Amino acid sequence: MINDLWRSWIAENLILGNSSESMLSAMVSNGIPEANAILEIEAAKSSPYIQGGKMVAERTQTRLKKCNWFMDVQRNLNHQSGRDKQIDKRYQLTREEFYRDYYFANKPVLISGMLEDWSALKKWSLSYFKEQYGDRVVHIQTGRDKDAAYEIEQNNFRSTMPLLKYIEQIEAAESSNDFYMTANNTSGNREALKELWDDVGELSEYLNPESSDDGFLWIGPAGTRTPFHHDLTNNFMAQIIGAKKIKLIAPCESSYVYNHLHCYSLVDGAAIDLSQFPLMKDVTVMEFELNAGEILFLPVGWWHYVEGLSPSVTMSFINFQQPNNASQFYSTYGPI
Numbered sequence: 001m002i003n004d005l006w007r008s009w010i011a012e013n014l015i016l017g018n019s020s021e022s023m024l025s026a027m028v029s030n031g032i033p034e035a036n037a038i039l040e041i042e043a044a045k046s047s048p049y050i051q052g053g054k055m056v057a058e059r060t061q062t063r064l065k066k067c068n069w070f071m072d073v074q075r076n077l078n079h080q081s082g083r084d085k086q087i088d089k090r091y092q093l094t095r096e097e098f099y100r101d102y103y104f105a106n107k108p109v110l111i112s113g114m115l116e117d118w119s120a121l122k123k124w125s126l127s128y129f130k131e132q133y134g135d136r137v138v139h140i141q142t143g144r145d146k147d148a149a150y151e152i153e154q155n156n157f158r159s160t161m162p163l164l165k166y167i168e169q170i171e172a173a174e175s176s177n178d179f180y181m182t183a184n185n186t187s188g189n190r191e192a193l194k195e196l197w198d199d200v201g202e203l204s205e206y207l208n209p210e211s212s213d214d215g216f217l218w219i220g221p222a223g224t225r226t227p228f229h230h231d232l233t234n235n236f237m238a239q240i241i242g243a244k245k246i247k248l249i250a251p252c253e254s255s256y257v258y259n260h261l262h263c264y265s266l267v268d269g270a271a272i273d274l275s276q277f278p279l280m281k282d283v284t285v286m287e288f289e290l291n292a293g294e295i296l297f298l299p300v301g302w303w304h305y306v307e308g309l310s311p312s313v314t315m316s317f318i319n320f321q322q323p324n325n326a327s328q329f330y331s332t333y334g335p336i
Helices: 004-015 022-030 034-046 048-081 094-101 118-124 126-133 162-173 183-192 194-199 250-258 279-281
Strands: 088-091 107-112 139-144 158-162 216-220 225-229 237-239 245-249 259-261 286-293 294-297 303-308 310-316
Touching: 004 022, 004 034, 022 034, 048 094, 094 107, 094 294, 118 194, 118 225, 126 162, 126 194, 139 162, 139 183, 158 162, 162 216, 183 194, 183 216, 237 245, 237 286, 245 310, 250 279, 250 303, 286 294
Parallel strands: 088 107
Antiparallel strands: 107 294, 139 158, 216 310, 225 303, 237 294, 237 310, 245 286, 245 303
């Protein structure tokens, strides 16, 4: 029997431009008599609703092609100039230089020399966390190895434990992505570890100290991985302990990074498989290390993959002096 689910499927395929022959074959293989399938397909093809849907789809495709053309123009300029091949490294960048040359230019930069007065850089260590805050119950992600989509399905991996036990797991693990304290755990950890924020500077040269967004804490072992995705805001990553490998891809490469859902890519940043993702062949991937004492400015829309090279502690911030509200007009949360 041809029900409304089948009719919706027929309409979708016709609007997408798929052939009647392919639809007929699929319907017959699912037990629908050929004569019935033909009648239903032909009825749909003559429907003014379907014709209207096809017209809308064609206009949408035309607009999408125009947007992709603009991105490809920028992509080609980036490739010619080398802008997206190597990250700038700047020492004690002034506010004026930062906003003029990087924030407003949507360009990443590594900044050094700005965390030297942070107590965290001098005091924090895994031993210090155990001794001072070991009894505090913290929120982390655990069991991430069970699901390759651990970032997308992050709500399925929430757990709590004493910080002492968590730090002992980090110390015992040579390398692991199975457990990680991330910004997604901040709601509980900001209160549980509130004294740690006293050791963190305001970075008022770049950030607004009056903002309620006063930083997100990341603690994990070597081997933690954050898959390729883009953020909906500009971000600072301030590295306090350890080092991380960073891979960046410019926003204008978005048509080539297999963005299947929301802000996520299907491409495995740890080992990019060109046989599975051939469009990545000509994508420029900027790769570098973020070391203790450095800040990475991660502009909104830049695709990034992050991997812990050692036990690592990072603070991230979004409370810039200038508006940082791109998320307010973002709407593509579903499948793409």
